[in-house]
Amino acid sequence: MAEQFPKLPVILEPLPPIVEPKVGVLRWVFRLLRWSTYLATVVTLILLLHKTAPPAVVSTPEAAASAEQKVSQVEQSVSQGQPATLRLDESELNSYLNSHLDLLPPSPAPKQDGGEGVPSAADVEEARSSVKDLKVQMEGDQVHAYLVFDLHGKEMSLDLVGRLGAADGYLKFEPVSGHIGSLPIPQSALVSAVRQLMESPVNREKLRLPSDVSDLHIENGELVTTYR
16 A cells, blocks of 8 residues: 655745836837927927918008109109119008019918928929018118918918118128028028028029119118119
């Protein structure tokens, strides 16, 4: 008969808890950067497409008539070989521009199929030829130009602040600040963009001043043009 051994109690040790692997620090950083990029892109698009409020300028038929009279008087003096100076205040300049610029009528509703991202050179040319509104504000020796233009069916605004001048028979513009929509344009990018536009062979001739204009600048909130 086989020898009987006493049965020993079986002790079951509890299984260690399942520990989910921790996400590495680098993975968290990658996720954070990815979502930050998405958020920055969305915010940038919102700022680009959000038009800023136009400057408060006054444009009246009386101011337009006054500007026309001043221009006519200066042209008469120049035709007689006499030097002359044309001074237009803010109201006269805006009224004169409104009556002479061929601006596009405002669209009833923007299209939904528009491009996204930073405007290309072709976009800039399209925007230049599709200006719907232009307002000019002058203060001290600076000019604030506000433009609303159509870009791929989307209305966008451009704000430029700077100083006007004349150099070697060409119009000169020194930018101080700028916005596309509500998005500020970095100063270095703004200066570079304006320089490229003004030095472009296509735009160079468009910036040529009439041969009888010797100077053009903003002075005490007025546009002052000096004729030889």
